[in-house]
Amino acid sequence: xxxxxxxxxxxxxxxxxxxxxxxxxxxxxxxxxxxxxxxxxxxxxxxxxxxxxxxxxxxxxxxxxxxxxxxxxxxxxxxxxxxxxxxxxxxxxxxxxxxxxxxxxxxxxxxxxxxxxxxxxxxxxxxxxxxxxxxxxxxxxxxxxxxxxxxxxxxxxxxxxxxxxxxxxxxxxxxxxxxxxxxxxxxxxxxxxxxxxxxxxxxxxxxxxxxxxxxxxxxxxxxxxxxxxxxxxxxxxxxxxxxxxxxxxxxxxxxxxxxx
Amino acid sequence: xxxxxxxxxxxxxxxxxxxxxxxxxxxxxxxxxxxxxxxxxxxxxxxxxxxxxxxxxxxxxxxxxxxx
Amino acid sequence: xxxxxxxxxxxxxxxxxxxxxxxxxxxxxxxxxxxxxxxxxxxxxxxxxxxxxxxxxxxxxxxxxxxxxxxxxxxxxxxxxxxxxxxxxxxxxxxxxxxxxxxxxxxxxxxxxxxxxxxxxxxxxxxxxxxxxxxxxxxxxxxxxxxxxxxxxxxxxxxxxxxxxxxxxxxxxxxxxxxxxxxxxxxxxxxxxxxxxxxxxxxxxxxxxxxxxxxxxxxxxxxxx
Numbered sequence: 001x002x003x004x005x006x007x008x009x010x011x012x013x014x015x016x017x018x019x020x021x022x023x024x025x026x027x028x029x030x031x032x033x034x035x036x037x038x039x040x041x042x043x044x045x046x047x048x049x050x051x052x053x054x055x056x057x058x059x060x061x062x063x064x065x066x067x068x069x070x071x072x073x074x075x076x077x078x079x080x081x082x083x084x085x086x087x088x089x090x091x092x093x094x095x096x097x098x099x100x101x102x103x104x105x106x107x108x109x110x111x112x113x114x115x116x117x118x119x120x121x122x123x124x125x126x127x128x129x130x131x132x133x134x135x136x137x138x139x140x141x142x143x144x145x146x147x148x149x150x151x152x153x154x155x156x157x158x159x160x161x162x163x164x165x166x167x168x169x170x171x172x173x174x175x176x177x178x179x180x181x182x183x184x185x186x187x188x189x190x191x192x193x194x195x196x197x198x199x200x201x202x203x204x205x206x207x208x209x210x211x212x213x214x215x216x217x218x219x220x221x222x223x224x225x226x227x228x229x230x231x232x233x234x235x236x237x238x239x240x241x242x243x244x245x246x247x248x249x250x251x252x253x254x255x256x257x258x259x260x
Numbered sequence: 261x262x263x264x265x266x267x268x269x270x271x272x273x274x275x276x277x278x279x280x281x282x283x284x285x286x287x288x289x290x291x292x293x294x295x296x297x298x299x300x301x302x303x304x305x306x307x308x309x310x311x312x313x314x315x316x317x318x319x320x321x322x323x324x325x326x327x328x
Numbered sequence: 329x330x331x332x333x334x335x336x337x338x339x340x341x342x343x344x345x346x347x348x349x350x351x352x353x354x355x356x357x358x359x360x361x362x363x364x365x366x367x368x369x370x371x372x373x374x375x376x377x378x379x380x381x382x383x384x385x386x387x388x389x390x391x392x393x394x395x396x397x398x399x400x401x402x403x404x405x406x407x408x409x410x411x412x413x414x415x416x417x418x419x420x421x422x423x424x425x426x427x428x429x430x431x432x433x434x435x436x437x438x439x440x441x442x443x444x445x446x447x448x449x450x451x452x453x454x455x456x457x458x459x460x461x462x463x464x465x466x467x468x469x470x471x472x473x474x475x476x477x478x479x480x481x482x483x484x485x486x487x488x489x490x491x492x493x494x495x496x497x498x499x500x501x502x503x504x505x506x507x508x509x510x511x512x513x514x515x516x517x518x519x520x521x522x523x524x525x526x527x528x529x530x531x532x533x534x535x536x537x538x539x540x541x542x543x544x545x546x547x548x549x550x551x552x553x
Contacts, residue, residue, distance in 0.1 A: 053261050057273070064275035067282045074286070113289055121282040128275050145500045152497040159487050168550040169483045173497055176479060176543055180501050183532075187504035191511060226290070230297055237301040244308050253312065256305045 020097050022239045023248050029232040036229035043222035050215035058212075064128050068212070071121040073220035074114040075139070077227060078146060079181075081111035085153070086178035089171035099235075101167035102242060104174060105157055106235035110227050112150035118143050138192035142185045149177040163242060335420040336428045343432030346405075353401060358440045361394040365448050376453055383452035384462060384513035388506055391441050391466060392473060396495055396502075398437040399477040402429060403485055403548070413552055422545035427537070430471075430478045430544075438470035454513075461516045461526070468529040469509040475540035476501045482547035505532065 019025045051069040058065040085104045092100035122140045123133040134140070153174055160166035243249045263269040272279045333341070347354050368386045372378060406412040415425055445466050446459040454462070480498035484490040512525035 052269070053263075056261055062275065063273035064278055066272070066279050070282055070286050110293065113293055117286050117289060120285055124278040124282045128278050145503060148496065148500040152493075152500065155493055155496055156483060159484075159489065159493055165550055165553075169547065172479075172543060172547050172550070173483055176501070179539075180504070183504050184500065187507045191507040230293060233297045233301065237297075237304045240301075240304055240308060244311070249308075250312070253305060253309055257309055260302070260306065260309075 020099055022099050022102070022243050023246070025099055026236055026239050026252075029236050033229045033232040033236075036225045036232065040222050040225035040229055043218055043225060047215055047219035047222050050211060050218055055211045055215050056209060061129060064125060065212075067121050067125040069215050069219050071118055071125060072216050073223045074121065075118040075143060076220055077223045078111050078115040078118055078143065078150075080224075081107050081114065081227060082146065082149070082174075082178065082181065085111065086174050089174040092167065093171050093175075098167070098242065099239075101171060102235050102238045103231065104170065105167075106231045106238055107227070108150055108154050108157075109234070110230050112147060112154065114223065114227075115143060115147040115150055119147065136192065138185075138189040141188045141192065142181075145184050145188070146181065149181070153177070334424075335418070336424050339415075339425040339428035340432050343429055344435060347432060347436035354398075354436045354440075357394050357398040357437045358444060360397060361390050361441050362444065362448065364390040364393060366451070369452075379452045380454060383449055383454045384458075384510040384517075386452070387445050387449060387462065388466070388469075388510040391445070391470060392499075392502055392506060394441060395438060395470060395473045395477060396498065397491075398433075399474075399481045399494060399498075400491060401437075402433050402478055402481045407485055407552075412548065416548060416552060422548065423541040426478070426544050426548070427541045430474050430541070433478070434471050434474040438474055441470060442466045455517060458513050458516050461522045462513050464526060465509040465512040465522070465529060468526065468533050469505045472505050472529070472533050472536045473502055475536040475544075476505075479540055479543045479547055482544045482551060485548070485551040505529070508532070 019028055047069065051066055055066070055069075057063060085107045088100045088104040088107070091097065092104065119140060122137075122143070126135060126137075126140075127133050153170055156173055157166050157170040160169055240249055240252065244253075270276055270280075365386055368382065369379060372382065403412060406415070416422060418425075442463060446463050449459055449462055477494075477498050480494045480501075483497065484494045487493060508525045508528050512522040512529070515525055516522040
């Protein structure tokens with residue numbers, strides 16, 4: 001806890017750390033989220049245009065490869081979001097800040113959603129390309145296990161009623177999962193190359209035209225901006241719930257009551 | 261990328277169901293998530309308001325009983 | 329010179345004694361293991377080549393499930409009668425007695441699986457030369473499962489529906505152990521040698537011994553504060 005110094009002349013410099021307090025973060029999140037959402041929308045439209053009207057037909061895979069414009073960004077985001085979740089979990093455990101835990105919880109459903117999208121699009125890409133919806137390819141199998149890690153986190157935090165215990169238990173399982181993700185990926189890769197003759201790689205577009213890469217990157221940025229917007233919106237509801245006994249939430253509720 | 265016709269765009273060289281199946285499901289999930297997040301907030305507000313009314317009602321009930 | 333046993337030895341001895349006194353409960357885990365292994369031929373057919381091929385995987389998955397189902401007894405009893413809280417209050421380092429508890433749990437539930445597995449493998453007509461590899465892989469792997477499972481058990485302590493939740497939390501973490509454990513036997517049988525797999529399992533065991541007790545201790549404190 002920082003102690004306020006009694007000064008007569010200079011005001012205390014305002015540091016960014018003041019946003020670690022839910023009361024300060026709540027309005028900030030409310031102001032930032034629409035911006036990120038707008039950026040996400042614009043980038044999505046740009047990405048879709050690149051995906052369908054700029055990127056050429058692939059020499060080997062024809063038109064079906066266009067699924068990568070969703071599959072790869074979704075896969076990237078599902079892994080990135082998990083790392084960010086683990087980061088906020090670690091920060092929460094070390095610095096004992098409630099908001100960090102809430103941020104972790106706010107991110108999880110979006111990460112799980114992207115995970116599922118990666119799996120779904122991977123399957124729909126696999127069927128016309130390799131003949132089967134699921135071939136236990138190393139990357140997709142790791143993605144499946146990542147989905148289970150997300151579901152485990154969400155199930156655990158929901159099952160524990162006490163908020164303090166729920167936050168911390170979730171943080172531990174997120175960190176344990178994060179440590180295990182490289183182990184899981186490595187072991188699944190090993191397993192896949194030993195048990196399968198041909199190496200089936202669904203995420204390699206052998207000759208990646210510049211436009212294809214550009215389309216993927218734009219969609220990835222769109223997904224990133226979207227995730228931030230959704231997480232900020234979600235964390236606002238979590239803050240209201242968690243801080244419902246405070247005065248400022250009472251005032252906020254009264255203000256919202258007028259709008260309902 | 262020039263498409264010969266709307267049909268060609270729709271069929272995606274025979275892989276239409278797979279490509280559009282991917283994009284459609286993604287769009288549905290993203291929409292669902294947005295709806296759930298934005299509605300979740302107003303539901304939270306409503307629920308907390310109701311909770312506040314109930315506990316305030318209980319408090320004043322208790323106080324009037326104490327006074328009686 | 330102290331005549332008192334170290335906290336590790338004391339907790340180990342106590343838990344082994346309790347496991348011995350409640351050995352019916354412990355034998356149930358072993359029985360479950362045997363029954364599950366025996367189910368597979370009914371499901372996939374008794375064709376010898378097929379059974380020989382799936383044997384390592386079947387034995388490993390059954391061992392995994394048996395471990396999972398036995399995890400509840402690690403902390404539940406002590407949690408119910410308040411011993412766990414008392415243990416947490418002692419000045420002794422928590423990781424010490426947590427490791428002792430997991431060790432006792434493995435001796436009571438995991439070790440029997442390791443000892444019985446070669447016999448079961450014969451039901452599947454596994455080549456005799458592969459049996460030591462199978463046993464060693466289980467001997468290295470089941471403690472890892474116990475250590476990882478202990479973290480899950482500590483996190484889900486006292487929760488309704490904890491068993492299923494524990495499975496969801498812990499099974500993805502089990503997958504690498506399963507891959508290298510069953511893979512060791514397959515590697516031996518295919519001629520490429522199981523050395524790498526067994527070494528990785530050994531490394532995993534050391535890593536789990538070093539890290540899991542800390543995560544477990546943290547989880548227990550969170551569950552009981």
